[in-house]
């Protein structure tokens with residue numbers, strides 16, 4: 481889209497706060513988000529998957545809005561990995577075709593990484609993407625993600641995936657067997 485002013489794009493967490501929004505408006509926003517993802521990612525995710533991410537890590541579910549329309553989103557989570565390190569996971573990312581090439585995905589990833597590193601103190605961040613998705617690979621590799629594994633027929637469409645990792649500190653490079661177990665207070669688990 482040529483006449484779009486990128487300064488008018490608003491990046492915000494998807495709020496589930498029923499004191500600020502009606503349940504109907506929250507439900508319709510989640511459905512809008514789901515339809516954006518369904519359209520652009522090969523895996524189908526049920527509404528419960530979205531609720532799981534949104535309820536547990538609301539600040540890691542960011543949307544990009546242009547006017548009233550959701551034009552992009554990123555959905556992530558943070559959990560303890562093998563009780564020795566904190567691992568962020570980028571689950572879904574999509575930008576509406578009309579708005580691609582404007583840096584929206586870069587901005588969403590940047591905001592997400594900032595929260596994962598500074599708020600959640602992640603030691604590493606991982607994700608998977610299709611081996612054929614050159615755009616996504618370039619995008620993530622420019623952030624410093626590196627390929628660590630090829631997962632055979634990982635997706636329902638039978639495409640292989642690459643698992644990518646962004647090591648944040650040295651904890652990420654030490655085998656779990658040789659790592660120090662985290663304190664109870666440091667553990668991050670999903671609640672819902």
Ligand SMILES: CC(C)(COP(=O)(O)OP(=O)(O)OC[C@H]1O[C@@H](n2cnc3c(N)ncnc32)[C@H](O)[C@@H]1OP(=O)(O)O)[C@@H](O)C(=O)NCCC(=O)NCCS
Nearest residue numbers: 520573574575580581582583584585586609615616618619
């Ligand atoms: C991948 C996707 C999210 C990128 O969104 P976007 O907002 O257009 O991306 P940006 O404008 O922020 O571009 C960021 C980088 O992506 C890469 N990129 C973007 N478009 C590209 C293209 N057509 N070919 C190759 N690389 C491309 C570039 O590295 C670009 O950085 P640069 O402009 O500095 O070179 C979008 O294409 C999309 O929704 N695709 C379908 C869903 C998907 O593949 N999701 C990711 C898998 S988990």
